Amino acid sequence: MNPLDKPYAQLALAVLAVLVLPLFLKSGILATEILIFAMVVAACNLLLGYTGLLSFGQGIFFGIGTYAAGICLTRWQIPVPVVLASAAVLGAATATLVGWLSIRRQGVYFVMLTLAFSQLFYFVAYTFSGVTGGDNGLLGVPRPSVGGTALNAPWSYYTYVAVCFVAVFAILVMVTQSTFGRTLLAIRENEGRAAAIGFPTKLFKLEAFAISGAVTAFGGALHAMLIGVAPLSNIEYHTSELILIMTIIGGSSSLFGSVLGAGFYLLLADALSTVWPRWLLLLGLVLVTVALFLQRGLWGLVERGYDLVFRRERAPETPAEEH
Amino acid sequence: MTDIALQTRGLGVKYGNFHALAEVDLQIRRNSVHSIIGPNGACKTTLFHALTGRVRASSGRIELDGRDITDTSDDDRVRLGIARSFQVTSLFPNLALRENLRLAAQGRTPWQALAPWRRAEANAEALAIADEVIERLALAPVSNRLAGELSHGQQRRLEVGMAMAARPRVILLDEPTSGMGIDDIEAMKQLIRDLGRDHTVLFIEHNMGIVMNISDMVTVMRLGRKLVEGPPAQVRDDPEVQRAYLGNMITGDIA
């Protein structure tokens, strides 16, 4: 195993990312957005990389968290930590429901089901505009306050999110290292065998969904406070797609790969959008390149780089993973 | 408790409209080595699928130690004491050999593994079982290699080890020697005989040398039904069996 894949190395890299972003970025908003998506993408990775479940439902949970924050903070003055916790619980509950119905089918049909739920929840949010604000979303979502002062400056909210990010990332590292996480890997590898040696595999998949949903909704709530709006776009199918793309770019074999994936995508999108209005086209080309030449994502690149620099003897090629 | 560990009555399995297994009555004595033989397509593997709960019985009932387990799920049956190996090797290829066995040992108490904060190493018992099985199968030199990188013979041994690590009362082995070299076959024969001391062993085998040597009881199947059953010597000389095998497969001698 590459030393960079060790749990403490992963955690150290996450802390490093938090410290390095302010040095290189002018925009505190962008830096905060990167951290929010980094945890959301890592949660998607728990399903894709560790459990082998390609879920198009991540946008649902993100949107649920966004609305939970929007509704709680604009209608009632509930303290932010309570809002974040409720968003996570609601996200876990929704993910359990979506997961419970989706894991009844495998492969393409599973993916189809999560996609269908993603559309369904979008239309529900669109239809019940009395609650969600419909197309306009919920405006005027306040930032949290610490010690009586609202964190309205971008970098002070960044600090708040950074603390949340490191905590969430540490939890996800713990989950993947636990006997639970290692059982997920076994289920991804060979579900039939996992069942034959006694694991109720559906229950494990459900729990993975619940954890993933909790983190994703938590991130969605942080996002609403970042941009001051709970927009309809956060629960759109497009958000699910975005999260999945970041996960795949980052590489699904490591949690920190997800941080790289989120950072890479958002920074590139930011840079390209100032260069050319049709920047999505360029982004498409980048994605094609990654899919063709970087099957293990950016993390695979990091691992190879590490081996080149620190190890004389060539590590044996790991076979490309199929997704 | 009765002397019978595992018993079926009128067991049948359907694949769609195809009646694969039908009317199978089996009585497997505790701590015996019971083998199932029969030509390809005789539904031997299907019988194992039904016994372990991988496929549902369409008729009949299955009892483990007198308890009806016909509707019990496959993972629940592991906890009740049934474990199996597969004819087509089924491992976790990208996990280390030792991790494969640790998982198999953990599978007996899966609820523990639902706690996302509990470390795998905290289950010292599972690790000890894994190491014991590694020792017994002489796989120590490769215990840290990925299962997918092992030689065929090593993978076949690990396949049997996966069943042993569950500490079952009844162990089902589906063609454990398939594709093995001569030396490995001999070792496997010893192992199965040893397993019979403290487990009930049910195994499917095409190698008649092994079947005739170490079985207490042999059941011959054909076209999804039980053809003949009895001690090895009796089965070998049965004219029906000779015909089912066209006389050319029973070659092994009784040592």
Ligand SMILES: Nc1ncnc2c1ncn2[C@@H]1O[C@H](COP(=O)(O)OP(=O)(O)OP(=O)(O)O)[C@@H](O)[C@H]1O
């Ligand atoms: N999943 C399935 N769906 C439909 N038919 C199946 C399925 N599995 C097995 N069969 C059929 O059931 C019959 C018995 O198959 P089975 O694998 O149980 O035989 P077997 O006795 O184990 O044979 P072998 O000695 O070749 O392993 C075969 O005709 C096979 O084609």
Ligand SMILES: [Mg+2]
């Ligand atoms: Mg078979």
